[in-house]
Amino acid sequence: MLTARALTKRFGTAPALDGVDFTIGPGESVAVTGPSGSGKSTLLHCLAGIMRPDSGEVRLFDERIDTLSERQRSHLRRTRFAFLFQFGQLLPELPADENVALPLMLGGTPRRTALEPARAELRRLGLEGKEGRRPGELSGGEAQRVALARALVVRPAVVFADEPTGALDRATGDQVMGILLDTVRELDAALVVVTHDPRIAARCTRTIEIRDGRLSGTPRTGDGEGESAHEPVAAGLRAGSAPQGANALPVRHGTPAVDGLDSAGAQSDSGSSPVTFAAGSVAAGAQGARGGDAASGGGSAVGSAVPNPGLGGADAETQARTVGCGGDAFASGGGSAAGSAVPNAGLGGGDAVTQVRTVGRGGDAFASGAARDGGASGVRSSGGSVRGPAKGFGWIAGGASSAARRPAGPDFGPESVVEVWR
Numbered sequence: 001m002l003t004a005r006a007l008t009k010r011f012g013t014a015p016a017l018d019g020v021d022f023t024i025g026p027g028e029s030v031a032v033t034g035p036s037g038s039g040k041s042t043l044l045h046c047l048a049g050i051m052r053p054d055s056g057e058v059r060l061f062d063e064r065i066d067t068l069s070e071r072q073r074s075h076l077r078r079t080r081f082a083f084l085f086q087f088g089q090l091l092p093e094l095p096a097d098e099n100v101a102l103p104l105m106l107g108g109t110p111r112r113t114a115l116e117p118a119r120a121e122l123r124r125l126g127l128e129g130k131e132g133r134r135p136g137e138l139s140g141g142e143a144q145r146v147a148l149a150r151a152l153v154v155r156p157a158v159v160f161a162d163e164p165t166g167a168l169d170r171a172t173g174d175q176v177m178g179i180l181l182d183t184v185r186e187l188d189a190a191l192v193v194v195t196h197d198p199r200i201a202a203r204c205t206r207t208i209e210i211r212d213g214r215l216s217g218t219p220r221t222g223d224g225e226g227e228s229a230h231e232p233v234a235a236g237l238r239a240g241s242a243p244q245g246a247n248a249l250p251v252r253h254g255t256p257a258v259d260g261l262d263s264a265g266a267q268s269d270s271g272s273s274p275v276t277f278a279a280g281s282v283a284a285g286a287q288g289a290r291g292g293d294a295a296s297g298g299g300s301a302v303g304s305a306v307p308n309p310g311l312g313g314a315d316a317e318t319q320a321r322t323v324g325c326g327g328d329a330f331a332s333g334g335g336s337a338a339g340s341a342v343p344n345a346g347l348g349g350g351d352a353v354t355q356v357r358t359v360g361r362g363g364d365a366f367a368s369g370a371a372r373d374g375g376a377s378g379v380r381s382s383g384g385s386v387r388g389p390a391k392g393f394g395w396i397a398g399g400a401s402s403a404a405r406r407p408a409g410p411d412f413g414p415e416s417v418v419e420v421w422r
């Protein structure tokens with residue numbers, strides 16, 4: 001299903017990958033192990049289309065994916081792949097169900113429709129009653145199960161996980177890993193998991209080891225001893241049998257890797273044209289705070305201003321702004337609300353198409369969304385505006401040029417793909 005041949009990748013002169021072959025089939029789980037700095041994450045990123053290898057090739061269902069445009073790879077990541085990492089995948093401002101629904105909404109599913117399978121997925125993972133909680137109101141294990149629900153809600157062909165239980169205690173980690181393995185098997189999907197933990201590796205069907213960018217030794221076949229240690233939570237998830245309330249989300253096997261892309265999408269590459277990106281203006285209700293107005297120029301970069309716990313806060317004054325995925329842009333924003341558009345690893349991010357924007361001030365109002373075309377079209381892209389009372393809460397997903405292709409309706413404002421009020 002997913003194969004790679006003779007992958008190489010260099011950063012400077014040092015090879016991070018040096019002629020790696022890889023293959024994984026439906027229902028399989030492969031643990032990628034090796035010392036720190038050996039190339040595990042680089043392999044995962046190349047397989048997942050986050051990074052382009054310098055040479056070699058990657059195929060999904062026989063279709064070459066490493067040569068796809070940035071935008072096509074982004075679409076692929078959002079629709080066929082899922083990602084689970086150790087930290088930081090959930091949007092802190094959104095409740096669990098909206099976090100899980102996000103990948104569907106980024107694909108154009110209206111919020112209300114997307115929330116049904118999202119909540120069903122949360123129920124399936126034992127999180128009934130927690131749908132309205134924000135990540136900060138969940139335990140570490142619960143938050144990781146929400147991230148897992150978000151990964152699985154699109155019924156991915158391949159799940160990529162990088163130390164998915166690294167931040168959890170042993171029992172919780174075992175439970176999350178059990179759910180992940182069960183579900184992947186039930187979905188007939190594939191799991192590629194980077195891990196330092198031999199116990200996790202032992203539960204996978206196969207282990208490969210990387211040293212200095214090369215495959216080392218003979219791949220080990222796992223005994224799968226842990227795989228049946230948990231009640232199967234994924235019952236009824238086999239191909240064609242979506243979970244309750246899932247609105248028959250497609251289980252995508254054997255379909256083209258890049259279906260549904262328009263021809264413009266096939267041409268555009270988000271780093272190719274200069275772009276001005278506005279982080280949007282937010283009138284945060286009673287405060288009237290104006291946010292963002294961040295302009296960034298060049299490459300596929302976007303502006304961001306994210307609360308940085310390490311700097312002591314979540315309000316506008318302690319925002320830390322990071323800019324860009326192209327690295328050649330600078331964003332500046334004023335006011336007491338702050339705009340942000342951050343690559344979200346759990347959504348397969350790293351480029352403008354999978355950016356997630358959050359805007360807000362002290363939790364009064366914020367927008368969250370995808371700057372779908374912010375990096376690709378060279379147009380000024382605004383995430384629209386959120387207006388609401390001080391206690392109001394709204395969120396926006398979408399970029400201007402993608403919105404233009406979508407019908408206006410209750411969920412679709414002129415400048416946004418999705419606009420929700422509550």
Ligand SMILES: Nc1ncnc2c1ncn2[C@@H]1O[C@H](COP(=O)(O)OP(=O)(O)OP(=O)(O)O)[C@@H](O)[C@H]1O
Pocket residue numbers: 011012014015016034035036037038039040041042043
């Ligand atoms: N963006 C980058 N720029 C420069 N060097 C990089 C970059 N990403 C990775 N490297 C280098 O490539 C090599 C492989 O890194 P990689 O992150 O794949 O290792 P890893 O096996 O995942 O390590 P760890 O277990 O510590 O996460 C390392 O020497 C690393 O410093």
